[in-house]
Amino acid sequence: MPMPKSIKLFYFDFHGGRGETARLALSIGGVPFADERVKGADWPMLKPSMPFGELPVLEVDGQRISQSNAINRYVGQLTGLYPDDRWQAAQCDEVCCAVEALNDALGPSFSLKGDEQKRERERLLAGSIPRCLKGLDSLLAQRGGEWFASNRLTIADLKVIEITGMLSSGRLDHIPADIVERTAPALAAHRTRVLAHPGVRAYYARFDL
Ligand SMILES: N[C@@H](CCC(=O)N[C@@H](CS)C(=O)NCC(=O)O)C(=O)O
Numbered sequence: 001m002p003m004p005k006s007i008k009l010f011y012f013d014f015h016g017g018r019g020e021t022a023r024l025a026l027s028i029g030g031v032p033f034a035d036e037r038v039k040g041a042d043w044p045m046l047k048p049s050m051p052f053g054e055l056p057v058l059e060v061d062g063q064r065i066s067q068s069n070a071i072n073r074y075v076g077q078l079t080g081l082y083p084d085d086r087w088q089a090a091q092c093d094e095v096c097c098a099v100e101a102l103n104d105a106l107g108p109s110f111s112l113k114g115d116e117q118k119r120e121r122e123r124l125l126a127g128s129i130p131r132c133l134k135g136l137d138s139l140l141a142q143r144g145g146e147w148f149a150s151n152r153l154t155i156a157d158l159k160v161i162e163i164t165g166m167l168s169s170g171r172l173d174h175i176p177a178d179i180v181e182r183t184a185p186a187l188a189a190h191r192t193r194v195l196a197h198p199g200v201r202a203y204y205a206r207f208d209l
Contacts, residue, residue, distance in 0.1 A: 003031070004060045007059070008058070009022055009057075009071075010036045010038055010050070010057045011038065011056040012038055012055060015204075016162055016169075017166075018055070018103060020158075021072045021158040022072055022075045023035060023203070024200060025075045026079060028200065028202075029081060031075070052067075054066060058071045072096060073093070081153065082154060082155055085150070088149045091139075091149040092150070095160060100159075101132065102132040105128040106124060106128075106129075121172070124175075133180060136148075137184035140186055153197055153199070158194065160191075161194045161195065167179050168180045168191075
């Protein structure tokens with residue numbers, strides 16, 4: 001696959017979220033890119049210029065593409081973190097889509113306040129959250145218990161730690177920080193495994209965390 005001349009990744013200025021998988025994959029693969037971290041104050045001005053008015057957006061040799069899973073597949077192919085085998089690739093996609101479904105379910109709760117947010121998050125805790133975590137837990141077990149596809153680190157693993165990290169961060173009101181550990185302990189162990197990967201460690205070592 002030809003290497004582009006220039007890659008820019010636009011995403012918000014925090015660790016995690018839908019843009020983090022591509023940041024990690026590009027760094028692990030040693031592919032140079034401009035990590036365009038958009039500040040909240042600059043977003044309203046930038047939003048109309050982005051496809052669907054959302055981030056992440058990847059700009060490759062001047063052309064833009066949106067949708068985290070499309071971006072992740074592309075950078076996964078550039079960096080060797082997406083399987084060549086079609087079946088393993090489908091397994092990788094399955095995991096990324098399952099995580100994205102939970103991201104979509106959680107999304108609206110971020111703009112709610114007080115009791116309304118509490119009710120919505122309790123509804124998620126009784127449905128989408130355990131359904132996703134248990135589904136992923138079972139896929140991981142079927143695939144040998146360590147990695148989600150190809151028996152090695154792929155973008156699927158990087159995408160899963162986005163969501164398990166967010167859910168166990170303790171920063172989401174009404175979502176207990178032990179939800180992953182309690183619902184799907186193998187996913188908590190998976191997160192520890194992925195964070196211990198030398199490429200992932202090297203990426204986070206660059207920041208003052
Ligand atoms: N389906 C899109 C969803 C993108 C999305 O919802 N992005 C959020 C941040 S994670 C966003 O841009 N929010 C700001 C806004 O909508 O103004 C994807 O997978 O990339």
